[in-house]
Amino acid sequence: MASAAPAGSRRRGLGRPTIADVAALAGVGAITVSRALRSPELVSETLRRQIDKAVRDLAYVPDLNARALASKRTDVLGVLVPSLSHTVFTDVLRGVYDGVDGTKLQVQVGNTRYDPHEEERLVASFLRHKPAAMIVSGVDQTPAARAMLENAGCPVVQIMDVTDDPIQLCIGFRHDEAGRLMTEHLIAQGYRRIAFISGWMSIRSTGRLRGYRKALADAGLTEPCLTHSLSREELTRLAAMSEPGVPPFLEFSRPSLGREMFRRALASAPDLDAVFCNNDSLALGVLFECLAQGIDVPRDMGVAGFNDLDFTDACSPSLSSVRTHRYRNGYAAVTAVRQLMDGSYEGPNVVDLGVEIAARRSTQRCVGDVA
Amino acid sequence: MASAAPAGSRRRGLGRPTIADVAALAGVGAITVSRALRSPELVSETLRRQIDKAVRDLAYVPDLNARALASKRTDVLGVLVPSLSHTVFTDVLRGVYDGVDGTKLQVQVGNTRYDPHEEERLVASFLRHKPAAMIVSGVDQTPAARAMLENAGCPVVQIMDVTDDPIQLCIGFRHDEAGRLMTEHLIAQGYRRIAFISGWMSIRSTGRLRGYRKALADAGLTEPCLTHSLSREELTRLAAMSEPGVPPFLEFSRPSLGREMFRRALASAPDLDAVFCNNDSLALGVLFECLAQGIDVPRDMGVAGFNDLDFTDACSPSLSSVRTHRYRNGYAAVTAVRQLMDGSYEGPNVVDLGVEIAARRSTQRCVGDVA
DNA sequence: CTGTTAGCGCGTTCAC
DNA sequence: GTGAACGCGCTAACAG
Numbered sequence: 120m121a122s123a124a125p126a127g128s129r130r131r132g133l134g135r136p137t138i139a140d141v142a143a144l145a146g147v148g149a150i151t152v153s154r155a156l157r158s159p160e161l162v163s164e165t166l167r168r169q170i171d172k173a174v175r176d177l178a179y180v181p182d183l184n185a186r187a188l189a190s191k192r193t194d195v196l197g198v199l200v201p202s203l204s205h206t207v208f209t210d211v212l213r214g215v216y217d218g219v220d221g222t223k224l225q226v227q228v229g230n231t232r233y234d235p236h237e238e239e240r241l242v243a244s245f246l247r248h249k250p251a252a253m254i255v256s257g258v259d260q261t262p263a264a265r266a267m268l269e270n271a272g273c274p275v276v277q278i279m280d281v282t283d284d285p286i287q288l289c290i291g292f293r294h295d296e297a298g299r300l301m302t303e304h305l306i307a308q309g310y311r312r313i314a315f316i317s318g319w320m321s322i323r324s325t326g327r328l329r330g331y332r333k334a335l336a337d338a339g340l341t342e343p344c345l346t347h348s349l350s351r352e353e354l355t356r357l358a359a360m361s362e363p364g365v366p367p368f369l370e371f372s373r374p375s376l377g378r379e380m381f382r383r384a385l386a387s388a389p390d391l392d393a394v395f396c397n398n399d400s401l402a403l404g405v406l407f408e409c410l411a412q413g414i415d416v417p418r419d420m421g422v423a424g425f426n427d428l429d430f431t432d433a434c435s436p437s438l439s440s441v442r443t444h445r446y447r448n449g450y451a452a453v454t455a456v457r458q459l460m461d462g463s464y465e466g467p468n469v470v471d472l473g474v475e476i477a478a479r480r481s482t483q484r485c486v487g488d489v490a
Numbered sequence: 491m492a493s494a495a496p497a498g499s500r501r502r503g504l505g506r507p508t509i510a511d512v513a514a515l516a517g518v519g520a521i522t523v524s525r526a527l528r529s530p531e532l533v534s535e536t537l538r539r540q541i542d543k544a545v546r547d548l549a550y551v552p553d554l555n556a557r558a559l560a561s562k563r564t565d566v567l568g569v570l571v572p573s574l575s576h577t578v579f580t581d582v583l584r585g586v587y588d589g590v591d592g593t594k595l596q597v598q599v600g601n602t603r604y605d606p607h608e609e610e611r612l613v614a615s616f617l618r619h620k621p622a623a624m625i626v627s628g629v630d631q632t633p634a635a636r637a638m639l640e641n642a643g644c645p646v647v648q649i650m651d652v653t654d655d656p657i658q659l660c661i662g663f664r665h666d667e668a669g670r671l672m673t674e675h676l677i678a679q680g681y682r683r684i685a686f687i688s689g690w691m692s693i694r695s696t697g698r699l700r701g702y703r704k705a706l707a708d709a710g711l712t713e714p715c716l717t718h719s720l721s722r723e724e725l726t727r728l729a730a731m732s733e734p735g736v737p738p739f740l741e742f743s744r745p746s747l748g749r750e751m752f753r754r755a756l757a758s759a760p761d762l763d764a765v766f767c768n769n770d771s772l773a774l775g776v777l778f779e780c781l782a783q784g785i786d787v788p789r790d791m792g793v794a795g796f797n798d799l800d801f802t803d804a805c806s807p808s809l810s811s812v813r814t815h816r817y818r819n820g821y822a823a824v825t826a827v828r829q830l831m832d833g834s835y836e837g838p839n840v841v842d843l844g845v846e847i848a849a850r851r852s853t854q855r856c857v858g859d860v861a
Numbered sequence: 862c863t864g865t866t867a868g869c870g871c872g873t874t875c876a877c
Numbered sequence: 878g879t880g881a882a883c884g885c886g887c888t889a890a891c892a893g
Contacts, residue, residue: 137886148864154889163862183618184564185886187555188869203580203599212574216601225615228574228599230587244596245552374804400801407806410781430771433745435778508870519880524872534878556870559885 136177145173156181173198187249196456197245199229199238199255201321206428207445208256211278214449215254222457224251233321239264246271252456253353254449258282259322274459276452279445280323281471288459290451290470294323297441297474298330301395301423302438304476306334308484310393310421312343314384316405317397318376324397327425331395344388377404378411393421393482399428399440406434406481421482436480444472507548516544527552558620565828567595568616570626572604572692577799578816579627582649585820586625592830595622599835604692610635617642619768623827625820629653629660630693645830647823649695650816652842659830661822661841665694668812668845669701672766672794675847676809679706679855681764681792683714687776688768689747695768698796702766715759717751735777748775764792764853770811777805777852792853807851815843 142149147166155162155170162170173179187193198215200208212228219226229245231238238255242264245253252274258281260268267287268275277289305313315331317324335342377396381404385391396402402424409416416422416436424431427442451470458464510583513520520535526533526541533541544550558564569586571579581597590597602609609626613635616624623645629652631639639646639657648660678686686702688695706713748767754776756762767773773795778789787793788809795802798813822843829835 124776139886149886150865150888151863154863157888161862166863180614180618182559182620182886184558184620185869186888188553188559188871189886189888191869191888193555203574203583204577206575209574209580212601216603222770226601228601230583230597230599232587243551249555374801378804396635403801404804411806413882430745430774433749433775433778435782510871520870521872521881522879525879528872532878537879553870556885557872559887560872561869562872562885847866 124439136179137181138179138181140177141170141173141179144177145169189251193249194223194225195227195245195248195250195253196224196453197227197229197250197253199241199245199253200285201229201231201238201256203230205230207279207426207443210445211256211449213357214446214451215453216449217446218450218453218457223464224453224457235259235261235264239267242267245490249273252276252460254278254452254456255261255286256280257322258285258291260286261265274456276455276459278448280326281469283469284293285468288455288464288466288468288470290448290455290472292443292448292472292474293330294326295330295333297425297443298327298395299334300330300336300474300476301425301439301441302331303338304478305393305395305421305423305482306338306340308393308417308482310482310484311340312388312391313340313393313395313421314344314388314391315342315395315397316377316380316384316401318380320371320397327397341488343391344384374400374404374407377401378408379404381405381408392419393423395423395425397425399424399426399431399438402440402481403430403434406436406438417481422486423482427477431477431479434481436483439479440477442477444474448472504834506553507550509550509552511548511709512541512544512550514695515548516540517582557739564619564620564622565596566598566616566619566621567824568598568600568619568621568624570600570602570609570612570616570624572602572609572627574599574601576660578650578797578814581816582627582820585817585822586824587820588817589821589828591709595824595828602701606632606635608859610638613638616838620644623647623831625649625823625827626657627651627658628693629662631657643829647826647830651697652840654840656839659826659835659837659841661819661826661843663814663819663843663845663851664701665697666701666704668796668814669698669766671701671845671847672796672810672812673702673705674709675849676764676766676792676853677709679764679788679792679853681853681855682711683759684711684764684766684792685715685759685762685764686713686766686768687717687719687748687751687755687772689744689751689772698768714762715755717755720826745771745775745778748772749779750775752776752779764794766794766796768796770795770797770802770809773809773811773852774801774805777809788852788854792855794853798848802848802850803851807854810850810853811848811850813846815845819843 138149138152142152145257148206151162151166152170155167159167196219202208215226229241239261246267250273253271254276256279256352258277265286275287277285278291280291281289281293315328381394396405402422405422409420414420424438424440431438431440455464495811509520513523522533522537523541526538528806530538568589573579586597600612602612617638621644624642625647627650636657646658648656649662651662652660652664686699754764765776767776773793776793780791782845785791795809795811798811801809802809826835
């Protein structure tokens with residue numbers, strides 16, 4: 120018998136047909152089946168036809184684990200993001216998915232949950248599967264994770280931030296510059312007492328804060344009321360209030376938190392005339408709080424968000440924000456990965472996608488300055 | 491040499507240490523290393539110590555593909571969702587991730603993009619990796635996908651909907667009932683001319699619509715203006731307007747679309763007194779449109795959403811919605827999976843998590859009826 | 862263009 | 878408690 124699972128065998132497969140079964144049925148060698156499946160052009164028309172039939176008749180499905188073991192490679196594109204609850208990263212993922220369309224690449228998403236150690240574990244875990252390439256978010260991997268990625272032997276692209284010292288290639292934008300640009304926009308619109316509001320500071324948020332401070336300093340202004348982080352007790356309280364397992368960083372972008380933090384900012388700096396929010400959800404809350412308090416936006420209070428989510432233009436007044444190219448970032452990362460894989464990549468190893476100020480009504484104090 | 495990669499070999503590994511290298515260094519058999527790694531309690535203290543040292547010295551990392559091939563199993567929990575852009579499913583995923591915490595299970599997410607054929611492909615693809623279990627969204631898999639899942643030989647849980655005929659086990663809630671409950675709530679609040687607004691109808695949306703219609707019929711009311719779907723041309727136009735690759739269903743939940751569809755509904759039924767939106771984003775748009783038009787909510791117009799996203803309670807007026815237990819659904823699915831894996835599952839094979847009406851100000855026409 | 866041979870790295874089986 | 882042998886299903890290398 121040519122069957123792969125002789126009855127007397129000490130170990131049997133799951134009963135699923137193997138490549139040997141197909142080969143036997145088609146009357147060819149196993150390797151020919153293998154080739155017919157992966158590079159049909161290398162196999163003669165006749166044999167290919169017989170093989171295809173046998174494959175169909177047996178409902179043969181190649182075992183990817185065996186393939187990976189034998190060939191030492193897979194078509195898995197590992198993508199690590201810090202959160203799946205933030206539009207920011209799901210937008211990136213859409214770009215990634217679109218980028219791999221029509222490709223052999225299989226996307227596999229890992230959620231680091233903003234935990235560097237979880238990221239490290241995931242890097243190790245993904246690398247064990249010998250991925251075709253890796254895309255990781257941010258540029259602040261732990262030394263261990265970085266070392267693993269450097270030795271991964273596959274293309275590695277860092278996204279959503281830039282650094283002078285990428286693991287291999289990084290494509291993203293400068294958060295400090297983004298923060299600076301929006302603050303300068305607010306200043307240009309005549310706002311002077313500008314607060315920065317944030318629930319939780321990721322490494323990237325800190326960059327935006329830096330840019331905000333620089334812009335203020337350059338304009339000779341001071342920070343009226345900087346509420347950039349919640350106390351530990353508040354953090355715990357919020358966590359307790361939420362469904363078990365809801366990570367704090369999600370809570371920290373809630374509109375209701377925006378309302379609360381805006382109230383606080385106003386209490387400690389009653390002469391506030393603008394708020395730069397670390398994300399659009401917080402800004403939405405500020406907008407509603409102004410509405411509830413009868414504060415006129417943009418006349419008495421400028422409100423700006425970050426990320427330019429889909430609701431910014433539907434607000435009333437529409438909400439100014441910082442447009443980051445998240446979809447494009449994901450797409451570009453995959454494009455680069457593919458080029459790195461076939462050796463055709465020729466771009467620089469640091470790519471800055473830039474950001475744009477989406478100036479809308481919520482910061483339009485100077486008439487005629489905004490579309 | 492006992493090394494796994496003799497210099498003269500025709501095929502070499504990647505140079506990475508193998509279990510044989512560890513065994514050689516520790517002076518034991520390969521199998522003992524294998525055991526020490528997976529079931530330390532079966533190996534004597536002394537050997538375990540030597541092995542651990544060797545593992546560390548060589549920075550040995552087990553090859554998961556080889557392990558999977560030899561053992562015919564993995565610790566991968568495959569999770570298929572129709573979208574990563576909707577909070578709905580990312581909430582589910584949080585539940586899933588929290589559920590596997592402290593477990594050997596490795597979550598692997600697949601994005602079907604609301605395409606049954608893509609789902610079918612993904613099912614096939616995931617199953618080839620011999621996952622420990624699968625969690626799939628909805629109950630409307632293609633016959634082929636269903637057949638594959640039935641023969642997968644691993645626990646399979648369907649979520650976010652219920653059916654009398656699950657593949658194996660399904661945990662979710664009834665969308666028709668959800669639609670009915672919210673409509674009844676609106677009726678109880680004195681609204682009579684209630685429109686249902688939706689940009690795009692998924693299978694689950696259709697269920698909600700069914701419930702809405704039933705509630706109206708039961709109350710002897712008619713549908714004033716049902717704008718439940720966009721024309722094909724509009725669909726194309728919207729797609730063209732958006733960034734390449736932005737799937738229509740995303741566009742279809744935009745607040746700006748809510749504004750637009752509300753204007754239309756109002757145009758064809760000026761006596762409209764309430765709007766039940768298929769999701770909260772649309773409802774947010776309706777809220778802003780009312781604000782812009784000077785329509786008093788809830789007095790002159792009741793506005794209800796669906797899903798109860800995080801911004802509903804921060805709106806002004808706060809937005810009524812249907813609370814679905816997405817996080818809990820993900821968590822429960824994993825719990826069930828784990829029990830199915832060790833044979834301890836004893837629940838029914840259809841679990842209805844139910845929904846709740848989150849009654850807030852935007853539908854509070856009858857004073858005192860809402861908290 | 863096709864087949865043969867020899868593994869890929871690990872876990873199962875069975876014996877000690 | 879430990880180890881030797883064998884095989885999981887597939888593909889790289891080389892020969893024809």
